[in-house]
Amino acid sequence: MQNIEMRLLAKPLYLQVRDVLVNRISGGDWRPGASLPNETLLAQQLGISIGTVRKALDIMESERIVTRRQGRGTFVNDFSQQPLFFSNLVTRGGEPLIGQKHCKSVSHGVASEETAFQLDIVPNDAIITVKRVRYHDKRCYMTETCSLPSKKFAHLPEKLGDYRLSELAQMNGIIVGGAEESVSTQPANASDAGDLGIEPNTPVLALERKIFSERGDVLEWRSGRAFLRHERYVVRFV
Amino acid sequence: MQNIEMRLLAKPLYLQVRDVLVNRISGGDWRPGASLPNETLLAQQLGISIGTVRKALDIMESERIVTRRQGRGTFVNDFSQQPLFFSNLVTRGGEPLIGQKHCKSVSHGVASEETAFQLDIVPNDAIITVKRVRYHDKRCYMTETCSLPSKKFAHLPEKLGDYRLSELAQMNGIIVGGAEESVSTQPANASDAGDLGIEPNTPVLALERKIFSERGDVLEWRSGRAFLRHERYVVRFV
DNA sequence: AAGTGGTCTAGACCACAGA
DNA sequence: CTGTGGTCTAGACCACTTT
Numbered sequence: 428m429q430n431i432e433m434r435l436l437a438k439p440l441y442l443q444v445r446d447v448l449v450n451r452i453s454g455g456d457w458r459p460g461a462s463l464p465n466e467t468l469l470a471q472q473l474g475i476s477i478g479t480v481r482k483a484l485d486i487m488e489s490e491r492i493v494t495r496r497q498g499r500g501t502f503v504n505d506f507s508q509q510p511l512f513f514s515n516l517v518t519r520g521g522e523p524l525i526g527q528k529h530c531k532s533v534s535h536g537v538a539s540e541e542t543a544f545q546l547d548i549v550p551n552d553a554i555i556t557v558k559r560v561r562y563h564d565k566r567c568y569m570t571e572t573c574s575l576p577s578k579k580f581a582h583l584p585e586k587l588g589d590y591r592l593s594e595l596a597q598m599n600g601i602i603v604g605g606a607e608e609s610v611s612t613q614p615a616n617a618s619d620a621g622d623l624g625i626e627p628n629t630p631v632l633a634l635e636r637k638i639f640s641e642r643g644d645v646l647e648w649r650s651g652r653a654f655l656r657h658e659r660y661v662v663r664f665v
Numbered sequence: 666m667q668n669i670e671m672r673l674l675a676k677p678l679y680l681q682v683r684d685v686l687v688n689r690i691s692g693g694d695w696r697p698g699a700s701l702p703n704e705t706l707l708a709q710q711l712g713i714s715i716g717t718v719r720k721a722l723d724i725m726e727s728e729r730i731v732t733r734r735q736g737r738g739t740f741v742n743d744f745s746q747q748p749l750f751f752s753n754l755v756t757r758g759g760e761p762l763i764g765q766k767h768c769k770s771v772s773h774g775v776a777s778e779e780t781a782f783q784l785d786i787v788p789n790d791a792i793i794t795v796k797r798v799r800y801h802d803k804r805c806y807m808t809e810t811c812s813l814p815s816k817k818f819a820h821l822p823e824k825l826g827d828y829r830l831s832e833l834a835q836m837n838g839i840i841v842g843g844a845e846e847s848v849s850t851q852p853a854n855a856s857d858a859g860d861l862g863i864e865p866n867t868p869v870l871a872l873e874r875k876i877f878s879e880r881g882d883v884l885e886w887r888s889g890r891a892f893l894r895h896e897r898y899v900v901r902f903v
Numbered sequence: 904a905a906g907t908g909g910t911c912t913a914g915a916c917c918a919c920a921g922a
Numbered sequence: 923c924t925g926t927g928g929t930c931t932a933g934a935c936c937a938c939t940t941t
Contacts, residue, residue, distance in 0.1 A: 439929060465907060476931045481908085497908045498938035513902035605903040611893060612850040612868045630850045630868030655849060662900050664751035665843040677910060703926060714912045719927085735927045736919035 444473060444483035449492060449641065452503055453600040459505035463493065466501070490641065492602060506593035506603070511638075513606045518563075519657040526561035526568065530588025533557050535577065545637065545648040546576050553577035557588060560622050568658055570622045571651035579646060592638055592647050604641035608634055610660065615652060623654045632660060682711060682721035687730060687879065690741055691838040697743035701731065704739070728879065730840060744831035744841070749876075751844045756801075757895040764799035764806065768826025771795050773815070783875065783886040784814050791815035795826060798860050806896055808860045809889035817884060830876055830885050842879035846872055848898065853890060861892045870898060 437443065448463070457463055466484070470477040484501060487493045491512060495501045516524040534556045543550040554574050561569040575595075582598045584590055596603050614628040623631065634651040653660070675681065686701070695701055704722070708715040722739060725731045729750060733739045754762040772794045781788040792812050799807040813833075820836045822828055834841050852866040861869065872889040891898070 441929080467907090478932080479930060482929090484908095495908060496939085498906080498940075500907060500939095515900070605901065607902070608900045610848055610870070610898040610900070612870055614868075630852075632848070632850055660848040662753070662846045662848070663843065664845070679910080705926090716913080717911060720910090722927095733927060734920085736921080736925080738926060 440475060441479050441482040441486070444475070444479060445486050447473075448483060448487060449602065452492065453602060455600060457503050459503050459507065459597055462500040462502050490604070492641070505597075507591070507597050509593065510591075511593050511603060511606075513608075515608070515660055515662055516569075516653070516655075517659055517661050519659070521661075524563055524658050526563040528589050529560050529562065531558045531560060533588050538574070538576075542574050542648065545645070546574060547645045548576050548578070555580070555583075555587070557590070559588060563658065566656070567622055567624060568655060569651055569653040570619055571649055573647055573649045575647050576645070579644065596640070596646060601646065602641040603646065604639050604643065606636060606638045608636040610634055613652070615654070619652045623652070625654055629654070634660075678713060679717050679720040679724070682713070682717060683724050685711070686721060686725060687840065690730065691840060693838060695741050697741050697745065697835055700738040700740050728842070730879070743835075745829070745835050747831065748829075749831050749841060749844070751846075753846070753898055753900055754807075754891070754893075755897055755899050757897070759899075762801055762896050764801040766827050767798050767800065768824075769796045769798060771826050776812070776814075780812050780886065783883070784812060785883045786814050786816070793818070793821075793825070795828070797826060801896065804894070805861055806893060807889055807891040808857055809887055811885055811887045813885050814883070817882065834878070834884060839884065840879040841884065842877050842881065844874060844876045846874040848872055851890070853892070857890045861890070863892055867892070872898075 438446075451457065463469065464472070466477050466480050470480045473480065484493065484495065488495055491504060493501050494504055510523050510525055514523040514525075518524050536554060536556060537551045538546060538548055538554045540550050542554060543552060546554065548554075553576075555577055557573045557575075559571055559573075560567050561571070579601065580595060580599050584594065584598065593603060611633045612630050613633040615623060615625055615631050617627050619625075619631065620627040620629065623629075625631075632653045632655065634649070634653060636647075636649045636651070637645050638647045638649075640646050689695065701707065702710070704715050704718050708718045711718065722731065722733065726733055729742060731739050732742055748761050748763055752761040756762050774792060774794060775789045776784060776786055776792045778788050780792060781790060784792065786792075791814075793815055795811045795813075797809055797811075798805050799809070817839065818833060818837050822832065822836065831841060849871045850868050851871040853861060853863055853869050855865050857863075857869065858865040858867065863869075870891045870893065872887070872891060874885075874887045874889070875883050876885045876887075878884050
């Protein structure tokens, strides 16, 4: 398949195949929801064995990039209309909490020292800042300030204030890979209190979250304050 | 390998192999830290192909039951001296927080309605209740009340108050499979306040955690209150 | 009936660790 | 040098879905 010299330096073939397929998906060769060529065909096109293709697809399935269905095919996952896999606020019943977003402001500016550090960019790089609140059962349960590195998002939706990161990433050929959230309890400031309908200094959950791309780049930094009643913050480890 | 009739009803062979190996580990055939027979030998002993054995071991590795090292072998993981994989309290530096446990009380009793519900047993089943506090940097940062179903833990360590669940499970041939934690903010009660060295009603993080075995049984239910300064509660999603 | 992914097998060869 | 897990190949057959 390749020179021996190449093989010694390179990643395993199945990882290379994974990268090739992921890049073709990012590049738009196969849109979200579309089906990939069947495994036999992929193997022929790449000039490798079907077992190696299957191993690459196994990885991509575990990364939530594709879904395989016996008898039907392999499909590119479409997250544009779903919450991302790590939504940790759940309703009393345990379903992911899908609140309604109300945008309070959208601004295009430059990164402060702190924001640049969080987004892993340099100060004064262009960023987009969105402030909004979230409602569920007619109650505002959360305020959030989101920062995005402008450089990664050339294409923006018309109503930027209501963006879903899953949708925004998809529009820009970016695959979401993971997230990290830090939880603490802090007193509500005057602005939070007004939004959440509580007294200032009432303790709320402070949620600081970074979302990463499949390559490890920071896509969004969010600082949120939540005042929960029936909703819960739940984490599962498997 | 088997009758066709058997095959139609059964799980895939590699899952059966996984179950066989897991049961042999639970049963003590291979102790934590020990090495399994090599893949070729396992395949011969089970009368199956090496590829199928490898797929079973792949799963067991992803379940954190074994570790494979090229050139050395496959080893049963030993968690007796480590924190479990889902320790979410981290120091300022980001390392898992390994606090010192100070036991306040150990009692053998029966489950209340609530505890039985949480542990998925019936009320009045025997349980063990351990109350303790945790220190880090000479400061008490957390109080916890842990409930364990007695039935699952026939073997108990001498100093039960200081138990690590990872160790306790291992002693009883149980493999830890996962956990679920619910986070909220609540005011400290008088007892918490005394332990944590804070004023009553100071908001603290309330951590309610269930730990499950690899089979899905509840092994421990813990209700904790944490007052964090430099430590943080962090969750990673991948 | 045709096409897809899923399971299982068999064997060659590579990379790493330790005696 | 020997033994281990890791990679890659090739092919048979099964189970599921759609035509």
